[in-house]
Amino acid sequence: MFSESKKGRNNETTRGQSNRIGKSTSIKGEVVSQADFRIDGKLDGSVETTGKIVIGQSGVITGKVICANADVEGRFQGELVVTNLLTLKSSAIIEGDVTVSKLSIEPGATFNATCTMKTGIKELKTSEGKKADKTA
Known part of the structure; x- marks a missing residue:
């Protein structure tokens, strides 16, 4: 129905947009988007975006977040994948x-979390050619 050029333009327009959950707002549920998000209120649930998540100083997220980039000033509890x-x-x-x-x-x-880094891991070899512990 839509040509590739129309689809491409629509995606570019979405990337420039931003969503905001204000200080006095509380949301329970699942949010899926391609745009950036700023959360100054409370979110119980999950957020998944290909953009950036900003948790403002008054922002609280309890649940799961999957995003490309994140800036956190507030509070997060749960699973965070960046x-x-x-x-x-x-x-x-x-x-x-x-x-x-x-x-x-x-x-x-305050960073009380189990942290896994997904890139930049190299295997070291000992002088005998055996594999040693991994390092970041």
């Missing part, structure tokens, strides 16, 4: 399981 860069500001509080490619933590942030 395919690129996770940045924790000094006011951030993270609890749960975190999977990232890159991680940046400012002094003062």
